[in-house]
Amino acid sequence: MEVISRFFCFLVLGAFLILSSCAQKKDIVYYQNIDQFSREGSSASFEPKLQPDDLLMIIVSAENPEVAVPFNLYAVTMQGATETAASQPRLQTYLVDSNGEISFPVIGAIKLGGLTRSEAMTKLKGLLSDYIKNPSVNMRILNYKVTVQGEVNRPGTYPIQSERITLPEALSLAGDLTVYGKRNNILIIRETEGKVTTTRVDLTKPEFFNSQFYYLKQNDVVYVEPNKTKVNSSVIGPNITVAISAISLLITIIALTTR
Known part of the structure; x- marks a missing residue:
């Protein structure tokens, strides 16, 4: 009878743990x-503000495309390691440094950190107006x-x-x-x-x-x-096999002692 009492106590304890872990x-x-x-x-x-380590794509355009060329630098990317002639141009990207600045063609260092993208484009348009009539600026955060x-x-x-x-x-x-x-x-x-x-x-x-x-x-x-359910399950989980084996053993003992 003592074994049976312990077995039922174990079942009651297990049921209590299951019910207490149920989410409301x-x-x-x-x-x-x-x-x-x-x-x-x-x-x-x-609108997000620009910050150090932001990678920007900036495209400058104008009514006369030729005057915007010096402000749109291109980087050359090789298509394959064994190819020397074939290459594909792409627009240069600008990294905002730890001081919040980028190095821009012709103009030089420009502080953009702390500005929203709209504010940064307005600032660039103002600086470019000294070189280009009615410049247009498009900017995007790539990272x-x-x-x-x-x-x-x-x-x-x-x-x-x-x-x-x-x-x-x-x-x-x-x-x-x-x-x-x-x-x-x-x-x-x-x-x-x-x-x-x-x-x-x-x-x-x-x-x-x-x-x-x-x-x-x-x-x-x-x-x-x-949540608590996951934390509890992570603790109980490794021992669940042992618990199942113990329950099986108890059931076997009860079956033998009640014959």
Whole structure:
């Protein structure tokens, strides 16, 4: 009887652990009570600011294409290691250095760090006006990317073509959170002017729509922590085979002693 009592105690304990690990609705559902939430319009005007290590493509054009040629440098890329003559020209890219500057043809060093893309293009147009009548400038950030890690279905680094992405969009690119991801404690790691900052975002509450972290910046890292269920399963998991063997042994003993 003592063996039977221990066996049933084990079953009760196992059932308790399973029930206690079950997630509640408030821990799973996104944007709870969003119908009662009024979103401010400030975030809609978001535009990323240029920062060190950004890689820019800048194209200068004018009514007379010839006058714009000196401001559009081309780099030569070999098509194959054994080919010496065949090559394909492409536009030169500009790296924003640690001082927030780029080295631009004819003009020289130009500080663009801290400016939005629109502000940077306006500044370049002003400088080019000394050389070109009615210049046109097109600029694009080539290395705009975000990284999503942790309890998502497809963790990785994702290049962003539009230069603007929201936190929900980034998580969707990564296949959304797994059932083990903590939705109320998303970690965002961001580097601004050489300083790394961190913040926590609660996806279960719609207030984060007004947060400065609703839109992600280039090179942001998003980390989704595992919930208690995943942590507990990682501890129990290696011992599950032993537990099953123990239960099988107990059942066998009970069957033999009750004959």
